[in-house]
Amino acid sequence: MFLKSAAIALTALMATAPIAKAETIPVLVPITGFLSLEGSSQRNGAVLAVERFGKDLSLDAEVTDTGTSPEGAVTALRRALEGKPSAAVASMLGTQMLAMLPIAGRAGVPLLTVSGTAKITEIGIPWVFRFFPGDSVVKVAQAHYAVEELGAKRPALLYQTTAYGQSGAEHLRRIMQDLGAPLVFEEAIDISVKDMLPALTRMQEAKPDLILLHLHSGSTALVIRQARDQNIALPILAGSAMHQPTTAALLEPKQLAGVCAESASSPISEPEGSVEDFTAEYRARFGTEPDAFALAQYDGVSMLIAAKNAGARTATEVRDWLASNSYDGLAMTYKSDGKGNMAHDAVVVCYDGKSAVPAIKRRYENVSGVK
Amino acid sequence: MPVSDPRSRLALGVAAIALALYALFFAGDYALHVLTRAGIYAIAAIGYQLIFGRLGALSLAQGCFFGLGAYAAGLGALELGLGFPLTLAAGVLLPSLLAALIAIPVLRLASHYFALATLGIAQLALLVATNWTDVTGGANGLYGVPPIETGTLSFGHGLPLTLLVWACVGLALTVSHRMTAGQRGLKVETLREAPLAAAALGIDGSAIRFRFFVASAAFGGLAGALQAHAVGVVSPDVLQFHVLVLILAMTVIGGRASPLGAILGALLLVHLPEWFRDFADYYLVVYGVALLAAIIFLPRGLAGLFGKSKMPPVETADAEAPHDPAPLTLSVETVSKRFGGVTALDGTSLTLAPGEILGLIGPNGSGKTTLVNLLSGIEKPDGGRILLGDADITGKPPEHIARAGLCRSFQHPQIAPDLTVLETVEAIATKGESAQARVIEAGLSTHANERAGTLPPAALKHLEIARALATGASILALDEPAAGMNEVERAALATLLKRLADAGHGILLIDHAMDFLLPLADRVICLSAGRVVAEGSPHEVARDPAAINAYFGESPL
Numbered sequence: 001m002f003l004k005s006a007a008i009a010l011t012a013l014m015a016t017a018p019i020a021k022a023e024t025i026p027v028l029v030p031i032t033g034f035l036s037l038e039g040s041s042q043r044n045g046a047v048l049a050v051e052r053f054g055k056d057l058s059l060d061a062e063v064t065d066t067g068t069s070p071e072g073a074v075t076a077l078r079r080a081l082e083g084k085p086s087a088a089v090a091s092m093l094g095t096q097m098l099a100m101l102p103i104a105g106r107a108g109v110p111l112l113t114v115s116g117t118a119k120i121t122e123i124g125i126p127w128v129f130r131f132f133p134g135d136s137v138v139k140v141a142q143a144h145y146a147v148e149e150l151g152a153k154r155p156a157l158l159y160q161t162t163a164y165g166q167s168g169a170e171h172l173r174r175i176m177q178d179l180g181a182p183l184v185f186e187e188a189i190d191i192s193v194k195d196m197l198p199a200l201t202r203m204q205e206a207k208p209d210l211i212l213l214h215l216h217s218g219s220t221a222l223v224i225r226q227a228r229d230q231n232i233a234l235p236i237l238a239g240s241a242m243h244q245p246t247t248a249a250l251l252e253p254k255q256l257a258g259v260c261a262e263s264a265s266s267p268i269s270e271p272e273g274s275v276e277d278f279t280a281e282y283r284a285r286f287g288t289e290p291d292a293f294a295l296a297q298y299d300g301v302s303m304l305i306a307a308k309n310a311g312a313r314t315a316t317e318v319r320d321w322l323a324s325n326s327y328d329g330l331a332m333t334y335k336s337d338g339k340g341n342m343a344h345d346a347v348v349v350c351y352d353g354k355s356a357v358p359a360i361k362r363r364y365e366n367v368s369g370v371k
Numbered sequence: 372m373p374v375s376d377p378r379s380r381l382a383l384g385v386a387a388i389a390l391a392l393y394a395l396f397f398a399g400d401y402a403l404h405v406l407t408r409a410g411i412y413a414i415a416a417i418g419y420q421l422i423f424g425r426l427g428a429l430s431l432a433q434g435c436f437f438g439l440g441a442y443a444a445g446l447g448a449l450e451l452g453l454g455f456p457l458t459l460a461a462g463v464l465l466p467s468l469l470a471a472l473i474a475i476p477v478l479r480l481a482s483h484y485f486a487l488a489t490l491g492i493a494q495l496a497l498l499v500a501t502n503w504t505d506v507t508g509g510a511n512g513l514y515g516v517p518p519i520e521t522g523t524l525s526f527g528h529g530l531p532l533t534l535l536v537w538a539c540v541g542l543a544l545t546v547s548h549r550m551t552a553g554q555r556g557l558k559v560e561t562l563r564e565a566p567l568a569a570a571a572l573g574i575d576g577s578a579i580r581f582r583f584f585v586a587s588a589a590f591g592g593l594a595g596a597l598q599a600h601a602v603g604v605v606s607p608d609v610l611q612f613h614v615l616v617l618i619l620a621m622t623v624i625g626g627r628a629s630p631l632g633a634i635l636g637a638l639l640l641v642h643l644p645e646w647f648r649d650f651a652d653y654y655l656v657v658y659g660v661a662l663l664a665a666i667i668f669l670p671r672g673l674a675g676l677f678g679k680s681k682m683p684p685v686e687t688a689d690a691e692a693p694h695d696p697a698p699l700t701l702s703v704e705t706v707s708k709r710f711g712g713v714t715a716l717d718g719t720s721l722t723l724a725p726g727e728i729l730g731l732i733g734p735n736g737s738g739k740t741t742l743v744n745l746l747s748g749i750e751k752p753d754g755g756r757i758l759l760g761d762a763d764i765t766g767k768p769p770e771h772i773a774r775a776g777l778c779r780s781f782q783h784p785q786i787a788p789d790l791t792v793l794e795t796v797e798a799i800a801t802k803g804e805s806a807q808a809r810v811i812e813a814g815l816s817t818h819a820n821e822r823a824g825t826l827p828p829a830a831l832k833h834l835e836i837a838r839a840l841a842t843g844a845s846i847l848a849l850d851e852p853a854a855g856m857n858e859v860e861r862a863a864l865a866t867l868l869k870r871l872a873d874a875g876h877g878i879l880l881i882d883h884a885m886d887f888l889l890p891l892a893d894r895v896i897c898l899s900a901g902r903v904v905a906e907g908s909p910h911e912v913a914r915d916p917a918a919i920n921a922y923f924g925e926s927p928l
Contacts, residue, residue, distance in 0.1 A: 098514040099604035
């Protein structure tokens with residue numbers, strides 16, 4: 001009985017070894033946990049690009065959920081590396097990227113991500129390519145729009161306690177100070193907090209003239225809903241989570257009046273052209289609206305496929321091509337700054353209080369001066 | 372399943388060889404990584420078994436200890452430049468120190484308060500890790516924790532790391548085994564299932580709880596430290612509640628009190644999601660269903676598949692003769708006890724000589740059980756003095772009083788149902804005492820290898836007496852030992868008690884069955900409203916108007 005059980009267990013353990021595929025692009029993204037909305041967009045963008053442009057190269061996308069823990073991401077990457085890929089799409093969660101990067105560096109496999117965490121391109125591992133503008137781009141756009149377009153002088157900031165939140169808050173604190181509109185209030189909000197009223201009440205005591213948000217999707221919607229329910233009519237300039245259609249869907253259009261958000265792009269706001277085609281195809285394929293993360297990852301994988309079409313076959317060749325070429329994607333033109341930061345443009349979108357589709361109010365191009 | 376029995380050792384040996392063969396010859400880098408993760412969690416689960424599985428205390432801080440170990444190792448390596456063995460030591464020490472610090476206030480709490488207190492500590496640690504950005508790196512955490520290297524040896528990843536982690540699993544198993552094997556394990560089982568009885572039988576529950584809580588923290592920290600080096604990043608995620616939930620699930624599904632179960636649980640729960648990856652978006656649903664099935668169909672956990680070891684059968688011929696007790700006199704001097712506005716005992720005095728059976732009677736609420744509680748240290752008197760021989764035991768802790776020579780039984784027997792009769796007595800037996808002899812003396816030799824939870828009520832009462840005798844007690848305070856017995860059973864009990872008295876034990880006997888108590892007792896005291904209203908020989912008390920008025924209604928003679 002015992003030997004039989006042991007044999008079954010051993011066989012099951014051996015089944016852990018994955019079956020290798022010839023041309024598989026691993027897509028290692030958080031599709032469960034607090035980043036599931038954004039992670040799903042990332043996955044969809046990558047999958048759509050592989051399906052659209054990868055046929056000639058017999059490319060296939062294999063999606064693995066990383067959850068939100070670093071160890072989950074590391075396990076997913078180790079699994080993916082068994083197939084000896086030439087590149088992998090990697091999580092948008094900064095702590096997961098920080099865990100995966102040394103392993104990818106040792107294995108010599110480039111990681112394509114839309115993570116906004118600044119540190120991933122600052123730790124000296126030249127195997128990461130970020131296709132979403134980092135905080136040094138989008139927070140500049142957010143701060144400038146707050147001061148120059150909305151006339152903010154006494155801004156308040158609510159940010160998430162996650163790596164994403166702390167990184168963005170650090171940038172906003174500094175840039176707003178430089179622009180002569182220092183924060184009069186700031187508070188970090190845990191991802192599990194659902195009641196925002198205490199934070200909003202404390203914020204009001206500081207008498208701000210604008211609310212800056214740097215929160216994930218769910219928290220963004222909760223703050224806006226509860227602020228409007230409390231008749232707090234201050235203008236709100238949110239982080240990129242607010243531009244996501246899935247976030248806007250959590251709110252009534254009238255609650256969105258006076259709400260703007262920074263983002264890399266806003267696919268559903270583009271009424272025509274190639275972005276509109278992308279949006280239509282995305283809707284048809286996934287039955288949901290695309291956001292900037294989906295488009296950025298779509299562009300990233302499209303650039304990867306462009307590298308392969310240009311003859312880059314091995315992981316090293318792919319990395320070198322990505323590092324030394326520019327690519328005209330749908331959202332913007334991508335070019336590495338030498339550290340793997342590929343995206344340098346941002347937009348600010350605003351809602352009119354009648355529709356859940358925002359309009360692009362201002363484009364900030366080449367913020368980092370790389371292109 | 373204890374590791375000490377041959378079947379468990381065989382199972383562990385075969386499993387270890389199978390794992391080693393798999394790791395050495397079949398596993399690729401990814402499979403080794405998963406195996407390494409399983410080993411890390413197995414260490415944390417083995418630790419959690421000590422506090423949750425063995426002691427039954429729902430600590431919600433095990434994930435916190437895991438995370439603190441990771442942070443200590445990460446900070447040690449990155450900020451202090453410590454090498455691997457020292458980072459490991461830091462990972463073990465920090466959570467152990469925290470556990471030792473919080474143990475004194477926290478371990479006194481009742482179960483749900485204990486759970487809430489440990490949860491609070493875990494939440495506090497998470498807040499500190501997230502917000503003390505200068506030290507912990509905030510939400511980004513610490514990154515670049517170096518792989519494990521010591522001297523010329525590198526355990527960075529792959530097979531060397533897997534072997535190192537599983538060597539640590541072996542170390543954890545050894546330590547856990549030393550803490551729970553033999554009589555130590557039986558004591559812990561008794562403490563978990565019958566804490567009040569355990570104290571009254573001389574088991575120092577506070578010391579055991581402290582040791583196990585600190586050890587569970589040390590194991591959690593060891594696992595966390597290994598995790599920090601294996602993953603290279605330490606973020607607040609390691610302090611999140613899901614880490615605790617995972618360790619808890621491993622402990623429950625593997626087998627609450629089995630180190631082998633902890634390993635099986637860790638192997639299963641780490642590997643299951645990987646096996647189900649092909650279910651894509653639905654893999655967590657399949658994972659959940661598999662866990663549910665394991666809980667429903669394996670209520671004793673995976674380790675339950677291997678059955679439970681049995682103690683060797685009791686051989687009458689092998690048993691040593693029971694030791695005679697030390698001749699001690701119990702003196703109770705004007706003891707009083709109040710509960711709020713109610714006076715339970717009011718200046719009660721009595722003496723009990725070696726070899727004497729003293730009957731204690733009185734109506735319900737007269738203070739009989741309160742008196743036994745005071746004698747055994749479960750309650751502290753408000754006034755008066757209790758002497759055992761020359762020793763003043765007034766207000767001493769129950770375990771102190773039990774070791775001094777006074778032991779009690781309970782109205783409703785308090786036993787560990789999964790222990791056999793012999794194990795139940797073995798758990799308590801002091802040095803020089805033979806559990807086997809006490810089981811035979813109490814007339815339980817035919818039940819010796821039966822689970823205590825399956826015994827008929829009369830046998831349970833005998834078991835409580837056997838257990839009390841195994842402490843080496845001179846004085847036995849028996850609270851309604853004949854309750855629920857038929858005439859034949861009462862006769863057998865009376866014979867046993869008479870024999871014990873003849874051997875020199877002083878017996879304080881509470882019972883409402885006068886046809887049992889009066890013929891047996893040498894003297895009788897009748898209590899009413901906390902006061903002694905009659906005292907003397909059974910005949911004298913049975914005819915005493917005060918006793919008749921307070922208790923009998925009419926003379927039983």
